[in-house]
Amino acid sequence: MDLFEYQGKQYFARYGIPISQGEVADSVEEAVAVAERIGYPVVIKAQVQVGGRGKAGGVKLAADRSEAELHASNILGLDIKGHVVKRLWVERATDIAKEYYASFTLDRAAKQYLSMVSARGGVDIEQVAEEEPAAIARTHVNPLDGLDLETARDIVRRAELDEVAREEAAAILVKLYRCYVDGDADLVEVNPLVLTTAGRVHALDAKVTLDDDAAFRHPEWEELAGAAEMDDRERLAKDKGLQYIGLDGTVGIIANGAGLAMSTLDVVNQVGGSAANFLDIGGGANADVMADALEVINTDQNVRSILVNIFGGIVRCDEVARGIVTALGRVEEGWPIVLRLDGTNAAAARQIIEDYGSDRIISEATMLSAARKAVEIAAAGGRGERS
Numbered sequence: 001m002d003l004f005e006y007q008g009k010q011y012f013a014r015y016g017i018p019i020s021q022g023e024v025a026d027s028v029e030e031a032v033a034v035a036e037r038i039g040y041p042v043v044i045k046a047q048v049q050v051g052g053r054g055k056a057g058g059v060k061l062a063a064d065r066s067e068a069e070l071h072a073s074n075i076l077g078l079d080i081k082g083h084v085v086k087r088l089w090v091e092r093a094t095d096i097a098k099e100y101y102a103s104f105t106l107d108r109a110a111k112q113y114l115s116m117v118s119a120r121g122g123v124d125i126e127q128v129a130e131e132e133p134a135a136i137a138r139t140h141v142n143p144l145d146g147l148d149l150e151t152a153r154d155i156v157r158r159a160e161l162d163e164v165a166r167e168e169a170a171a172i173l174v175k176l177y178r179c180y181v182d183g184d185a186d187l188v189e190v191n192p193l194v195l196t197t198a199g200r201v202h203a204l205d206a207k208v209t210l211d212d213d214a215a216f217r218h219p220e221w222e223e224l225a226g227a228a229e230m231d232d233r234e235r236l237a238k239d240k241g242l243q244y245i246g247l248d249g250t251v252g253i254i255a256n257g258a259g260l261a262m263s264t265l266d267v268v269n270q271v272g273g274s275a276a277n278f279l280d281i282g283g284g285a286n287a288d289v290m291a292d293a294l295e296v297i298n299t300d301q302n303v304r305s306i307l308v309n310i311f312g313g314i315v316r317c318d319e320v321a322r323g324i325v326t327a328l329g330r331v332e333e334g335w336p337i338v339l340r341l342d343g344t345n346a347a348a349a350r351q352i353i354e355d356y357g358s359d360r361i362i363s364e365a366t367m368l369s370a371a372r373k374a375v376e377i378a379a380a381g382g383r384g385e386r387s
């Protein structure tokens, strides 16, 4: 789960990381009221879960009431890379001397945490990472050792942060590490971490991604999730208890098991198509789950074909086939379904599908041929023929 900047900042604040004083606002009137309470100049910031808000006009300084009104009304409703701004964060403006970058994430290959710190933070950090990777100090942190202040000091020195900033930046880095570990985050990122003209260091932006699989031990996350941005497909899938991730291709995917679902995505790509989603229906490929899955995929405007890829191990293919037939009885309308059933009782399953005799279902023997067929149908705008 990604947090909005204001949630990330409130989270940082609980760990003692300094942030600017601010409040959320959902209307122009509220934004002005907050600005008046905080005192000018203020910064008005779009709350959307996408980077590059500054460049898109979603971050503006306001020196007085009329500027606050103007910027708030311009930013509310603004479309930033497909995310429409519904909420603002208004905070006291900072006089910036330098913009740095700091983050913690997981380096899976190294089986260690990775800290990245740079003296070249700000809106062009991606460019810096690409053109001058040496300007970012990368340091692995062994989860068993943790991060102590000495190491943090060493990191900010190697990152060539200005001397006056180093002691505060190192202390912030240690707190950020606590945020990352104690908070079960996948990513904590501060860009920019600023040195103010008064010589203080604080977080001017916050990007936090929490590990959803740790939600069971964080009842406090429920409140954060309430505000989360989710597209309609993801919301529906969540309500139905499905493991679903929306993508932007044209082939809807249903598979049992996360590994098989991922392979299916790969094969669809390999044959020149693009997946509309990742959907793992797990072991319980019964009629209810199948109907739910088809219903969720049907809400996706981009989908033109559906690829159902089931390998029967413990789950028996004939049961899956009956599930599909029952599900189709309930969700009649929809795009052609290319079906690959293999494993336990596959022959019986194919017979069930054959007997059902729906023009909507096209059976294929292998994952590759099924992917080809689904991609072909999607490319033809959803028109398929039974083979």
Ligand code: GDP
Pocket (backbone or CB within 6 Å): 043, 045, 050, 051, 052, 053, 054, 055, 059, 061, 092, 093, 094, 095, 096, 099, 122, 123, 191, 192, 204, 205
């Ligand atoms: P992003 O573009 O989505 O990463 O949004 P940020 O919160 O990082 O803001 C983008 C840029 O706006 C920052 O890199 C700063 O240069 C600028 N900015 C943000 N807050 C302030 C502020 O309080 N004062 C000043 N002068 N600039 C700010």
Ligand code: MN
Pocket (backbone or CB within 6 Å): 122, 191, 192, 205
């Ligand atoms: Mn930023």
